[in-house]
Amino acid sequence: MTEKDRENSAPESTLAQDKNNAARDEAELSEVAEHLERRRKIYLSYGYDLEAERQAIIRAAQPLSGLILEAGTGKGHFAVNLARLGYKLVSFDCSEEQLRIARMNLERHGLAHLVELVQENGENLSFADGSFEAIFSVNMVHHLKNTHQVLSELIRVLKPGGKLIISDFSPEGLAMMAEVHRLEGDEHEVAPVGLEEVEKFLKEKGFEVTRTRTKFQITLVCKKPAEKS
Numbered sequence: 001m002t003e004k005d006r007e008n009s010a011p012e013s014t015l016a017q018d019k020n021n022a023a024r025d026e027a028e029l030s031e032v033a034e035h036l037e038r039r040r041k042i043y044l045s046y047g048y049d050l051e052a053e054r055q056a057i058i059r060a061a062q063p064l065s066g067l068i069l070e071a072g073t074g075k076g077h078f079a080v081n082l083a084r085l086g087y088k089l090v091s092f093d094c095s096e097e098q099l100r101i102a103r104m105n106l107e108r109h110g111l112a113h114l115v116e117l118v119q120e121n122g123e124n125l126s127f128a129d130g131s132f133e134a135i136f137s138v139n140m141v142h143h144l145k146n147t148h149q150v151l152s153e154l155i156r157v158l159k160p161g162g163k164l165i166i167s168d169f170s171p172e173g174l175a176m177m178a179e180v181h182r183l184e185g186d187e188h189e190v191a192p193v194g195l196e197e198v199e200k201f202l203k204e205k206g207f208e209v210t211r212t213r214t215k216f217q218i219t220l221v222c223k224k225p226a227e228k229s
Contacts, residue, residue, distance in 0.1 A: 048173070071135060122144075161227075174190060
């Protein structure tokens with residue numbers, strides 16, 4: 001093959017690789033969607049409506065304005081819910097793989113332009129102090145190993161007077177999740193620090209905390225003290 005032939009064939013090779021990658025990504029996202037649909041039906045059999053719970057969390061956080069941060073992107077489902085309502089946000093996760101799936105999820109819904117995905121360590125965030133008017137953490141607390149350190153970082157990057165919205169499973173919700181994982185041959189690990197201790201910690205920091213709950217979910221809307229004039 002001549003140098004000219006190589007030049008002419010390179011774009012075709014690249015295009016074929018791009019098509020293969022796109023097909024792989026689409027197949028993986030479809031697999032994720034199928035798993036989520038199976039989970040959704042299982043949840044509904046217990047009376048847990050995932051979409052309704054997410055909407056309830058967003059309603060509890062109203063009114064919302066300014067730049068929003070989501071702590072713990074996962075596969076991007078909550079980010080999709082926020083973006084569908086027109087909110088722009090930054091969403092971080094420590095997992096590159098989760099962020100990749102979240103990006104595909106947002107692109108499939110035509111919402112990628114509203115969400116900036118970044119890889120971050122929640123215990124040592126790169127954002128400047130007071131960067132965000134609102135921060136969401138949904139079903140992340142029960143996964144955390146160093147809860148107080150992560151909370152301290154979220155407090156740091158939240159503007160004075162801003163809202164930290166922390167939602168996680170109620171005792172009924174954790175019991176339901178344990179049973180779902182058991183049925184799948186898995187174990188649902190739960191960190192020792194729960195929402196009761198989180199609420200106490202935030203109140204000690206001067207936050208005004210409003211608690212709402214459904215059967216399966218508890219949501220804390222926590223307002224950071226304003227700066228003293």
